[in-house]
Amino acid sequence: MTKLLLPKAVIEDIRAHSERSVRGHERGGIILGFRKADALQVESVTFPQIWDQSSPTMFRRSERGHRISALREWMRSDQTCDWLGEWHTHPGGLAAPSFIDKASWVRLARHAKKSMAFLIFSDSDMYVGVQSGWLRSVRRLNLLEESRDALLFG
Numbered sequence: 001m002t003k004l005l006l007p008k009a010v011i012e013d014i015r016a017h018s019e020r021s022v023r024g025h026e027r028g029g030i031i032l033g034f035r036k037a038d039a040l041q042v043e044s045v046t047f048p049q050i051w052d053q054s055s056p057t058m059f060r061r062s063e064r065g066h067r068i069s070a071l072r073e074w075m076r077s078d079q080t081c082d083w084l085g086e087w088h089t090h091p092g093g094l095a096a097p098s099f100i101d102k103a104s105w106v107r108l109a110r111h112a113k114k115s116m117a118f119l120i121f122s123d124s125d126m127y128v129g130v131q132s133g134w135l136r137s138v139r140r141l142n143l144l145e146e147s148r149d150a151l152l153f154g
């Protein structure tokens with residue numbers, strides 16, 4: 001059973017960044033962190049780059065920019081920081097995956113051949129899911145524990 005450790009600082013970064021963005025457009029990026037035996041530990045996320053495309057109902061991430069951020073983190077962490085998954089926002093919508101989201105998560109996890117974490121942020125709520133590389137559908141994680149600076153989902 002995969003758990004996910006998410007620092008509150010990362011959530012605050014995403015919320016703050018979304019407030020500065022084009023009003024009402026979806027935002028997104030990749031999630032970077034560490035893989036433990038039974039947990040994914042989020043360390044940081046990347047933010048929208050000029051090469052990404054977005055609308056009120058769509059965010060299409062380009063490799064450009066995000067890849068450089070990921071490589072930089074990987075090198076800075078002695079090559080231990082891994083691509084854990086993706087995050088995006090649903091401005092004015094629900095914190096729940098769309099049909100398109102779910103289909104793309106299955107493809108992504110299958111391609112990566114490992115479990116990937118997916119976060120969706122609505123205006124006031126958050127969705128946390130893990131898609132394994134071999135199962136058909138995503139598993140939603142619930143909040144298990146909260147400390148001063150992190151949330152643990154499982």
Ligand SMILES: [Zn+2]
Pocket residue numbers: 088089090097098101120
């Ligand atoms: Zn979505």
